[in-house]
Amino acid sequence: MSTVGTEGFATLDGARSKSASTVSPKANSYIVYDELLRQRKAEASRSIIVQVQKENLCDDVLLYCSQFGEINKIFHYTSHIIEHSQKENKDLVFIEFKDEKHFEAALTASTHANHQYIIPACTPMLWFRHTKSSSIKKKLTSNKQIEIKKDSCKVLSKMEIKNKLAKVDSISEQILTLYDFTKLNDAGTRLRFFTAYQIERCFKSLFPNLVVVPFGSSVNTFGKQGCDLDLSLILDQNNTEKISSSLVYQTKYFSGQNKTHVKRLMETIADSMSTFLPGVSNVKKILEARVPIIKFDHLLCGVECDLSTTNMTAYYMSELLYIFGEMDWRVRPLVFTIRKWAESIGLTSKIPGPWISNFMLTMMVLFFLQQQHVLPSINSLKLSASQNDVRVADVHVDCTFLRDITKLPKTKNTDSLEKLLLDFFSYYSNFDFSAKAISLNMGKPVLKSENHPLYICNPLEVNLNVSRIVSIDSLHRLVLAFRDATWVLETKKERNHESKGLLSLFSKESIQKNWKESKKTAR
Numbered sequence: 001m002s003t004v005g006t007e008g009f010a011t012l013d014g015a016r017s018k019s020a021s022t023v024s025p026k027a028n029s030y031i032v033y034d035e036l037l038r039q040r041k042a043e044a045s046r047s048i049i050v051q052v053q054k055e056n057l058c059d060d061v062l063l064y065c066s067q068f069g070e071i072n073k074i075f076h077y078t079s080h081i082i083e084h085s086q087k088e089n090k091d092l093v094f095i096e097f098k099d100e101k102h103f104e105a106a107l108t109a110s111t112h113a114n115h116q117y118i119i120p121a122c123t124p125m126l127w128f129r130h131t132k133s134s135s136i137k138k139k140l141t142s143n144k145q146i147e148i149k150k151d152s153c154k155v156l157s158k159m160e161i162k163n164k165l166a167k168v169d170s171i172s173e174q175i176l177t178l179y180d181f182t183k184l185n186d187a188g189t190r191l192r193f194f195t196a197y198q199i200e201r202c203f204k205s206l207f208p209n210l211v212v213v214p215f216g217s218s219v220n221t222f223g224k225q226g227c228d229l230d231l232s233l234i235l236d237q238n239n240t241e242k243i244s245s246s247l248v249y250q251t252k253y254f255s256g257q258n259k260t261h262v263k264r265l266m267e268t269i270a271d272s273m274s275t276f277l278p279g280v281s282n283v284k285k286i287l288e289a290r291v292p293i294i295k296f297d298h299l300l301c302g303v304e305c306d307l308s309t310t311n312m313t314a315y316y317m318s319e320l321l322y323i324f325g326e327m328d329w330r331v332r333p334l335v336f337t338i339r340k341w342a343e344s345i346g347l348t349s350k351i352p353g354p355w356i357s358n359f360m361l362t363m364m365v366l367f368f369l370q371q372q373h374v375l376p377s378i379n380s381l382k383l384s385a386s387q388n389d390v391r392v393a394d395v396h397v398d399c400t401f402l403r404d405i406t407k408l409p410k411t412k413n414t415d416s417l418e419k420l421l422l423d424f425f426s427y428y429s430n431f432d433f434s435a436k437a438i439s440l441n442m443g444k445p446v447l448k449s450e451n452h453p454l455y456i457c458n459p460l461e462v463n464l465n466v467s468r469i470v471s472i473d474s475l476h477r478l479v480l481a482f483r484d485a486t487w488v489l490e491t492k493k494e495r496n497h498e499s500k501g502l503l504s505l506f507s508k509e510s511i512q513k514n515w516k517e518s519k520k521t522a523r
């Protein structure tokens with residue numbers, strides 16, 4: 001089995017018996033980001049998904065597919081994406097074969113049905129029909145022990161999360177519980193890499209050097225179950241010219257700097273995916289934006305996707321976030337809690353607009369952890385970089401920083417999650433947003449170079465502000481919310497059962513009450 005896993009990093013095993021300040025999960029061994037992506041892609045390349053009419057047919061699928069070879073991983077999941085205003089519920093089985101030849105054997109044995117009414121694409125997205133051969137009870141060999149996990153991609157409802165949090169005593173444990181039950185799990189991660197691989201596979205015969213790389217919260221380990229999938233399509237990954245070659249490919253003229261060219265390319269990609277790829281639905285082309293994207297739903301994988309082209313800077317940004325998440329076990333649970341808090345009280349939204357995003361909030365948490373000496377500055381990661389770490393993205397963006405963090409000294413900070421959470425809110429309650437910018441590169445506040453309400457220096461393009469879009473009104477709301485959260489955590493020591501610990505932070509009513517009061521005093 002693969003060594004990759006997003007599951008189980010911060011488990012509560014052994015944690016409950018300890019005091020809140022010492023609650024700490026078991027550490028995983030560190031995998032360099034490129035290797036993690038390589039392993040995930042390899043898994044995706046030998047995986048199939050099979051739609052079944054009913055959940056109880058999963059065992060038959062396992063039995064039938066076992067004839068092609070050994071199965072590494074199998075799980076059941078349901079996809080509920082809305083299509084044409086109708087909620088679709090599909091039962092599916094995900095199967096990873098141990099070997100690519102077993103995967104090939106399964107595809108070779110598959111067929112099309114109703115030839116006259118279909119685009120005859122051959123993809124590893126299949127459906128299961130009962131025939132005489134599928135009901136033959138073949139003797140199971142090495143797959144005997146495999147157990148099919150049901151409903152693997154379930155997203156917990158607000159009430160379910162509330163009930164889980166109400167069962168644990170300390171805020172530190174609640175933070176870990178929240179993380180454990182809401183983080184993107186192995187099944188969700190596999191489906192996201194599978195989605196990326198299917199698009200890559202679709203265009204590979206024309207563009208052998210094309211890659212589709214997932215980035216953002218689906219891969220940087222800050223994603224929650226059900227999060228969107230950000231994808232970057234790169235037409236030619238090995239764009240180095242073989243100077244010694246006398247045979248040169250005939251090609252069409254194209255310039256990545258020419259907006260019309262890029263638009264036409266993206267339109268063609270969107271139309272091809274929409275026409276040829278099973279599962280791809282609700283395709284929307286948003287091509288006038290600064291970064292043009294294609295939005296679509298993958299109904300068979302149950303994910304909503306944003307595809308852009310050649311966005312390698314965002315890829316390295318995801319790597320940077322992944323590295324920070326790996327540096328200390330408290331980073332991800334704290335980020336999850338603060339994102340959840342912001343979502344619960346309406347500070348963030350799925351719709352983009354002049355308010356704070358999850359990505360900006362993550363930057364703020366990382367910056368705060370730099371102030372606590374839990375995390376190092378990016379400049380120090382740049383200074384420790386070796387020749388192997390040199391990367392340049394999108395022609396001019398320097399993405400060189402240390403990749404192998406096992407070389408870094410461990411932090412001496414041993415604060416509990418509860419303390420870090422309170423200190424986070426209190427730090428930003430008193431931050432001088434009017435004069436100072438947040439610089440993860442320097443690891444300390446710096447003077448703003450432009451007068452945007454919230455200034456978070458882009459770690460890879462230092463002259464850009466990642467929070468440029470945030471309005472003064474949104475910043476005010478944010479600061480009031482920080483103050484309110486500080487107040488809630490400091491004063492509500494006596495918690496009643498209903499609004500216990502973190503739950504009192506996630507309540508909209510309490511924040512609105514405080515906003516009203518603070519507005520009165522401001523008048």
Ligand code: CTP
Nearest residue numbers: 216217218227228230313314317318358359466
């Ligand atoms: N990104 C960036 N600069 C920005 C915004 C985004 O480099 N100003 C990159 C980051 O790598 C980010 C990714 O694009 O992680 C995707 O952006 P977005 O979807 O907004 O954030 P996610 O981190 O994916 O969070 P969410 O779960 O809210 O989608």
Ligand code: MG
Nearest residue numbers: 216217228230
């Ligand atoms: Mg995203």
